[in-house]
Amino acid sequence: MAGGVVLVSSSMVQPVNSNQSGRTKIHLTPFDLSLLQFDYPQRGLLFPKPDPDFNLISRLKTSLSLALDIYFPFAGRLVKTENLEDDTASFYIDCDGSGARFLHAEANSVSVSDLLQPDGSVPDFAKHFFPADDFKSCDGVTVPLLVVQVTEMKDGVFISYCYNHVVADGVSMWDFLHTWSKICSTGSGFNPKPLVLKGWFLEGIDYPIHIPVSETERPPPSRELSSVPTTKEWIFHFTKENISNLKSKANSEVASNDQGISSLQAVSAHMWRSIIRHSGVSREQKTHCKLVVDVRQRVNPPLEKDCFGNMVYLAPATTTVEELLDRGLGWAALKIRNLVSSQTSENCKFFAEEWVRNVNNLRAGIGSKVDGGTIVIASSPRFEVYNKDFGWGKPIAIRAGPSNSISGKLTLFQGISEGSIDVQANLWSDVIVKLLADVEFLEHVTVA
Template sequence: MAGRVVLVSSSIVRPVNSNQSGRTKIHLTPFDFSLLQFSSPQRGLLFPKPDPSFHLISQLKSSLSLALDIYFPFAGRLVKTENLEDNTVSLFVDCDDSGARFLHAEAKSVSVSDILQPDGSVPCFLDDFFPRNGLKNCDGAPEPLLVVQVTEMNDGVFIGYSYNHMVADGVSMWDFFHTWSKICSSGSCFDHKPLVLKRWFLEGIDYPIHIPVSMTERPPTSRESSSVDTTKHWMLHFTKKNISDLKAKANSEVGSSDMVISSFQAVSAHMWRSIIRHSGISQERETQCKLVVDIRQRINPPLEKDCFGNMVYLASAVTTVEELLDRGLGWAALEIRKLVSSQTNENCRSFAEDWVKNVKNLKLGIGSKVDGDTIAIASSPRFEVYNKDFGWGKPIAARSGPSSSLNGKLTLFPGINEGSIDVQATLRSDILVNLLADVEFLEHVTTA
């Protein structure tokens, strides 16, 4: 860690009751493997500074140990085995209670106001408040599946984390974070129901799945890495009224009572059209809006809404730049709505079966272009992030880390005010400058 952040200690926190039986191995599905080359997700919450009587680090570590006893996969390790008969490898999660990594850091010269910039910019030094920068899910075999970093500031505390996306998704991670905060604030482990694993495997597919060795290795350095230096992070705020106006506009353009546009779809469409308008690409080019879709309730029979594991995958709405810009907000929102609605049980099964069938011919990398024609929307404004009280107060703000700093990545959070949405946008500097000067865009967005 460089600059303002100083690492004080690094330790491993294990479940309080290590030596659990009957939960040793979790096989990975095609949905998990499709995330191999993605960067490990990073999220974090900014809190006020606790009273000195609150033993911050010791209480966070002891409550983390109790939380890991419930969410035991986070204390395991990703294991790679060689299949000599066909020169492939397999991966599984070994729930061996090896533990999560806990980093304690200090940034005594940093204040809450330094992070909450009035113009919406995200300061570069915040990168060091997140653990495991640059790590991909395919790097996970020797690493802890969960790393937490607690950074004490002048007048606040930042709790950042990174986790292996093949083991869990945002639903599972925020559920875990909520449980950890409740244990810490209460001082004991409350009566929590046993963890429900996703338990979804397709018939006709042999597990463990055999994959080429190359899929577990990083691809050669490409344009993906060169794009990181040219992007900036910016917070964009949609108030409840902003969203209401956007929805009203989109729904009036759609003009159908059977096709109602949601808040998420209206905001996503507004961001998609506005970013592409300033990307400088030709009208004939294709443009994509990629969404992370939760399929727990989309498969048949449906899974429990809070079952633990990774149950998301990336789906894309595709059109031309000319169509996107000429047909209006309602049309773009409707394309996103159709994309989400199309993720049916048959669609999910087809994806998994095709993935296994074509595993030897799959392209490595995330498959996203980084020259301005694609936006990728991660996280969800439905996640409850502002109810995570560890015992000294609720969060002040939520942020995403620098992992996968590709041009066009949008991370959505609920706003701190009810009904609002915050978007952390990662964009090329030239696109960002033009976007922040766009009157049509700013009519529905604030940066303060």
């Protein structure tokens, strides 16, 4: 490792119950398989430093073993089957109890204040606080589906993780983290309910799904990296008052609308318009705001809200740069709201059927068709992140890791103060500079 981070140990943590009979195979849906070439998502929580007698690493590993017994898919492996008759491959999750990887690291020269820059910038060394091994979901056939890194700092602890996206989404991952933290802080006093798998498959689609072998292989490394402009990561903080003002402004501009603009839609629209205004794309060009849509409650019949698995896909709100910039915040927010409300069970069915009919371009990953006119909004401020107390205190901050990093990627988190939202933006360096000088943008944003 680097950036002042030294790897102390690497080990496998298996479920406490080694008998995994009865839960051996999970078939994958088009929603899962569409993410085969995506990097493992990475998130991390910053905590104060516990007392020396807390036995941090041993307690975390013991409680992780118990948590994996409940969330057993994370302890499995992805299995790839070659279908020689049609030169395709199929995948499923084998819940064999192989375990998750646990990395223990130290960064004794790094303090909490080094990580949390007052201007909102994310220091470059922060990437070393994540288990960043460039894993893609298709690599799950040989690498763990979950990797955890615990980095002990001068005055804090950073607990980060990356996970295979075909196995789970943000809803399931944060549920898992909540269970793990509860077990660690209460021991045997916490009795979580049994895991409910999503158990959803679209009628008319044969499983396992056959994918062209060429689409399941890793793309070659890009040779154009040296000519690509550099990106920077920045934290933009929206206070409860910021959000209230943005929401009021958006709704006042669409007064005839019978359903109000939400806080999240207003914030997303503000970021979309502000970034595109400084991206240098022509007014005639198309611009997209891609949102992660959770379909648990959208399919018919609906699934349980917290069922385990991956039940998300990207859906774009699309317009021209000219319309986006000229028609105002309310119009852009309404565009996003209409996109979200249009994601019905029929849309989910259409996505799945079309994906199976046209399995191609998987290897483009999240960067597919992403350019200066596109933003991608990941995660959600609805995820409760500051209640993850492992037994020595609540988190101080949350950060996203370097995976799936493209210019225009926005990761939204619950803010530490009530009713606030944090946006971790990965943008071209020149766009960041222009945003920080944009009075109209900063009117509704607090730089962290």
